Amino acid sequence: MRSLTEEETRTLFTKLASYTGRSLNSLITPAEDGSQSVFRLQGCRVYYVNKDIANLSVSFPRDQLLSAGTMVGKFTKTGKFRINLTALDLLAQNARYKVWIKANGVMPLLYGGSVLKAHVARFSEDCPENAGVVILDSNDVPLGFGVTARSSAQIAKLDPTSIAVHRQADAGEYLREVSWIYLQILKGQIANIHYRRIRCSQPKQIRHDTEYYIFAPRKRRLGVLPDLFDLTKVDCFTIDSVLIAPSVMN
């Protein structure tokens, strides 16, 4: 874990500033109680972490230190910076532009869709085109962030189905971007399944009201599954060699 070089800092801050604007300064100035948070690089990932914790974390071997504080994003091999969903808190607190969406737009966003004009409840004023924007629901809960497709003035003229904000990250990624399949069985039905890269295979019997981690063979393509879906109506489905059949469950 090390602090960023000047080059890296510039890249990172340019990226962050597109969402936060001037309030980026509040990220790097010490808080009132004297605690200060800093950006640290571990591997290619950048963490925003309390300085004391950053100092403690040097005790751990680099390959065994997986995370410290909040992960902001990571540098690509070409030196660009990709901001990650986990930075949402950071951005939401300091966001310059925000967009509030209606209840009917929440699930499409969490399923990975962009924000349509019909979903928009409110826009920050004077929002230009192609500006970073944090997406919140009607209760001010941050759900993701993206880039405006139009300036706030232009949006009023759009038709309801056109895209208002291009999604970059949404909270649904916590389910979609994990590296295992996670099954939750409630009342004899699969309530919940998340998957991404599947590691290994171990067929399991499904039990009621239980959570399962299910692993499929490495480096094999999965069958086509929708991103995040409700399986209550599906009789059975197969993830490569792993068969999960609800017949056991009722």
Add this chain to the structure above:
Amino acid sequence: MGVGRRMKKQGPPAPLDESKITMLKKRKAGGAEAPPKPAPAKRRRSDADEAVSKKEAPKKKKVNGAASKAESKEPKKQPSVTKKAVPVPMSDDDEDMEDDDEFGDLDGISEGSMGSDDEVEGLSDLEDDDSVVDSDEEGHTRGAMFSDDEDSDAEERLTAANIEGLSRKLDAEQQEEEEAAEQEMQEAALQTNIAAPDVFADQTQQGLAPDLQLLRQRITDTIRILGDLKTLGLPGKSRTDYIDLLLDDICTYYGYTRFLAEKLFNLFTPREAFAFFEANETPRPVVIRTNTLRTNRRSLAQALINRGVVLEPVGKWSKVGLQVFESPVPLGATPEYLAGHYILQAASSFLPVMALAPQPNERVLDMASAPGGKTTYMSALMRNTGCVVANDASKPRAKGLIGNIHRLGCKNTIVTNMDARTAFPKAMGGFDRVLLDAPCTGTGVISKDPGVKTSKNERDFLAIPHMQRQLLLAAIDSVDHASKTGGYIVYSTCSVTVEENEAVVQYVLRKRPNVKIVDTGLGGFGSPGFLSYMGKTFDPKMALTRRYFPHRENVDGFYVCKLKKTAVTPVAKSDDTEPRSKGPKKSRSTSSAASTDDESIDKTPIVDENGHAADFEGGAFSSFEDPEDAERIARAERNRLRRKGLNPKGVLNKPKKSKVEVSEKANETAAPSQEEETNAVASKKTTNEPKSEKKTVAKEDKKPVTAEKEEKKAAAKGKAEKKDKKSAKKASK
């Protein structure tokens, strides 16, 4: 009652004579099946009754009292006998049926006694008849009927001539009764004997596919028999036979391995064990924990109720738990879940964190943390201050942990992927609190993962407790005893076996005399830990630890033990080191934090250093022997070369004479040097060689070192940040 009243109105009756009494008795006998035995029962009853006064005539007391004394043994016995006896003929039916019968029987008994009440009252009425009581007000008359004066009057007449005959009658009746009781008892025995062989007979008839209904019936039967083996058991069969049978049945019925079934069975009484096995077949309630970093329970509950979720607070013991009864939406994919407002977490896994009670600004370690329910709870309790080090030995699981940590917005965490047994006091120590939710066999969560029923064998029950001991020792060594707010370790498992719980704690209590068990702070929730088990006795404070069972508390089987570290781990204890080795240890404690504990110890290193010097000048050691030293030096050199591969035959070429001598001593020095390499536990530091001493010193002085580093970094960082700001400004422009 009516009888008595009618008779009362007939005017003053003749003196009560024997014939009349017998007549009455006979009538009564005809009325109730168990003839006069109720009389004494009533007697006791009426004694208790307010109506019966204390001034009973002594003579009457003699008569009835004598009878009641003699009989009192009888009727007491009898109900119990019938109770046991009656269920037996129904042994082919459900236990429920039997229960019903039992109760029915009890009812019968009580009814009988009630009936006898009436009759006895009738009797007393009759007795009262002598005294003229003709008042119309029934309530009053009755009160008067029981008045003692009348009684005494009647009895006076009774006693004189009739007493002998009366008592004879009573005696005869008593005898009859006894006989009847005996007969009943025999019958009962006979009937049980019919049931008991059934239990064993079925076993032989058992075909390929066991009839689950029958099996269950037999299990309940056997449990019942085990409850009262003396009266219900077959004469030829011992308790072991019944338990064997029961265990076999349980294995077949629930699908446990015999080994595991026996292990779990031994924790409870047969009846409770049955309840435990039953509870393992049903799922525990779904519980979610409010993430107080993002929301509060009230608003979360409101948000979920708006989505149609049926829920209510999990119990008085937790302020953040919500129990979910029904949910039309997938609970693990609601926008609230994704926004990190709650986490799905079993109720039992709240408990260790509540016991640990981490405070803000502390340094806390979670040694086996995935999937992060407890870690995030700790973080929430500390309100994102201080530092939580979350370790997990499995990398994929640690990845899931990171996801949860970020989702719930815990910013004070460090996630590592190390083997906590070896890593922890070594990579980082000085924690205020350590939570060790140890990997276990999972015998408490069989309802979640029924694979445990068959997958765990004897080896697991040796290897896993062994690992748990290592982990717990590491946990204790990682704690800073001088911490002002903490110094606590919480050990928990999701297992119910004693090997993984009390035995592990007992082991570390022996190994680390500087820790003690303290109250978990969970209140009365849960049952106390075992004080003794199968001949092993545990620390008396083991009662402060808490056990949770699925059938008692309706949470997963769980064990929570809170320990407090009171002093540094004594070094000499863990190894065969000389007193000298205390040197670095002590210097650590001086360098770390100045507390009352340290002050007493502070003096010793100074003494030690002096003593250290004195020793060599001719204190404890006699004198230096140069030739021996030379030999040792030579041998060490050879060893060094051999180890480096420069001269593999170095030792072999050595003349035999000295080799024997040398090899003995080689063991001495080789052992410590190996230890130095592994350096598994901080307390196991040997200071035979200056090298290792330096090492340890360096380690102890880590704090100052890191402080220096901090300063340097701060300086460097300052520069970097200035640049940052510049670039930020640029960017914002």
